[in-house]
Amino acid sequence: MAKSEKEKYWTPIIETMPRKEIEELQTKKLIHAVNYAYSNAEHYKKSFKEAGIKPEDVKTIDDFNKLPILYKDEIRERLQQTGDPFGGLLAIDFGEKILNIAASTGTTGVPTVYAYSWHDRQISSEQDSRLKWMKGYRPGDVFFMVGPRWHAYASQLFYAMDAMGLTVLIDCGYPLPFISKKHVMTMKTLKPNVYASPNISLYSIIEAAKSMNEDPRDVFSCCKLIDAGYGDVLTTAVRKRIEKETGIASENIFDSGGIAEPLWYYGDCEFHVGNHCLDDLFYTNVCDLETREPLAKGEKGECVITNLFSESLPIIRWGTEDMTIQDLEKCNCGRTHSRWTLLGRDAFATNIKGTKTFPTEIENALGDIPGFTEYFTILKYKKGPMEILKMKLAVDQTKIKDQEKFVKEVKSALKEKMGVESEIEVVKTIADLPFVGHKVIKVLDLTKEAE
Structure with missing residues (x-):
């Protein structure tokens, strides 16, 4: 391999591995991950039994995809019932092998707790080295x-x-x-x-x-x-x-x-066509959010992630609730691992007259309007389809000469590009929007506040 190629990749052989070899490697690691999780984490013993599946039943990727998808709410529920902060997922000794303990941001509810062992940090940092080298x-x-x-x-x-x-x-x-x-x-x-x-x-x-x-x-x-x-x-x-x-x-x-719990992170290359994932360290696929069945290539659905290396908290089929499209074609950069186009978290989608609308669609519709920023909160004011899109919007005041004219331009763009009527409230600063951690809350559910 030429020197320029060596400089292009952090791990050339792995990053350019043929898809068939990637899938063979994933199958071997999935079988190991299933057996490890079942043998060491209480949650999987229970969930596998309830699903009528034994570890020895998993011999192929198709077999693996029959396992139940795990969601944050299950971990939160177990925390409420037992007081176990790890929700039955911890697979190593708490006192001897854990290096770090941290929590998620809590974007969709009570933060979930996860842990690193020394092994986990070494492998996950290898993931980051590859992604950063790529950039x-x-x-x-x-x-x-x-x-x-x-x-x-x-x-x-x-x-x-x-x-x-x-x-x-x-x-x-x-x-x-x-x-x-x-x-x-x-x-x-x-x-x-x-x-x-x-x-x-x-x-x-x-x-x-x-x-x-x-x-x-x-x-x-x-x-x-x-x-x-x-x-x-x-x-x-x-x-x-x-x-x-x-x-x-x-x-x-x-x-x-990325997604904190499975230690799954991503990034784009110089071609900026989807975000790269490391398929030798993770198995990811797209599933229907309602039926939870795997979807065909190119279809829009939920990103489901399995960590293939975690020692401390094995993550088997983690439901991210993020709507995505997966691309398995070789990238122009030469990398052969999957790429993802992320549309947004399903919880952040709003139903306007029967059409699911993501904040990213709003950003792209309004992005060329001077003074617009991506910091806004959509107000969910009723259950079921809403007739009007209601938003609170933080703006760049230095680029707005006439606020009334700005609001009219925003409403016109939403009507023209997305076909929705809207009510827009401009707030004084970004601090006037609701936050969770370091993130602006994209959808504020007012129906829960009214209950």
């Missing part, structure tokens, strides 16, 4: 990650950066005005060439720079790439906004994200 991270780069360090992802991320030979700038990631001003100073003085953070932290730095009479484009001029997303889908509209604000070309703005 252009290289030894000697100066890396500035502004994000919530309480999240377990931080553990594997920084471990991966050490393995890759990067210099890491460590700081608090909360998007508070005085902290964001400190981040601006860090950018200007230490000049990291790789910046990564959730979108909200990135925008907070941009606004802090403006308040300090600094041009954000000058602040980010030291960067060769921006790694964004981390909890928010990086839509085309968002990518364009980041490019305009920072001066970083859109082809050098990358998407990152």
